[in-house]
Amino acid sequence: MxxxxxxxxxxxxxxxxxxxxxxxxxxxxxxxxxxxxxxxxxxxxxxxxxxxxxxxxxxxxxxxxxxxxxxxxxxxxxxxxxxxxxxxxxxxxxxxxxxxFEEKLKFCFEVYYLNGDGYISREEIFDMLKNSLYQSSEEENDEGVKELVDITIKKMDYDNDGKISFADFEKAVREDRLLLEVFGPCLPETQLCCPRHKPVN
CATH class of the missing domain: 1.10.238.10 (EF-hand)
Incomplete structure (x- = not known):
């Protein structure tokens, strides 16, 4: 170029x-x-x-x-x-x-609602958590993940509709910033370096 x-x-x-x-x-x-x-x-x-x-x-x-x-x-x-x-x-x-923080909040939410409907559903939470947890036995793992899903919905679903909207997600993350990447890491920890320049991060 x-x-x-x-x-x-x-x-x-x-x-x-x-x-x-x-x-x-x-x-x-x-x-x-x-x-x-x-x-x-x-x-x-x-x-x-x-x-x-x-x-x-x-x-x-x-x-x-x-x-x-x-x-x-x-x-x-x-x-x-x-x-x-x-x-x-x-x-x-x-x-x-x-x-x-606001941009990262929107970015993480966009990453987490998998089917594009603007909500993070119970099934999506299950899939993301199951995928990110170590699996010992399939049945044992599924039960543990279901419990985690229930805890997450209880903590983050403020309007009690069984799914997490952006408003729910934002409120939960503002109360506890550790919840920003609650469903798995989607932001980098590593620096990206440009040749002849300082690190970009």
């Missing part, structure tokens, strides 16, 4: 992103280009597909939960075209790495 193309992308993206300086946006666009690779650009694919993005989540950020990695991909892929473009990459990372 030549310098002019990079500069053309940096300007409009920098205006929409609060978390990064202009030089960091440029660095992230260059990183994006190197991750997509020459073959991607030649084939007309100008984005990161799900598998490549999951590889980044796993290798750089240490994520291992398949369900959550897929949901993080969907939270980044705002236009739902199954590719993360340069703008989605930078905007997603700005929340992912440097987002305000």
């Amino acid at each position: 030549n310098q002019r193309t990079v500069k053309k992308l940096v300007e409009p993206i920098s205006k929409t992103v609060k978390g990064f300086k202009r030089s960091e946006v440029e660095c992230l666009i260059r990183l994006f280009h190197s991750l997509v690779g020459r073959t991607g650009w030649k084939s007309g694919n100008t984005g990161l597909d799900r598998n490549k993005f999951r590889g980044i989540l796993h290798n750089i950020f240490g994520m291992t939960d398949d369900i959550l990695m897929n949901r993080v991909f969907s939270a980044f892929d705002k236009d739902n075209d199954n590719y993360i473009n340069a703008k989605e990459w930078v905007k997603g990372l700005s929340v992912f790495l440097r987002g305000t």
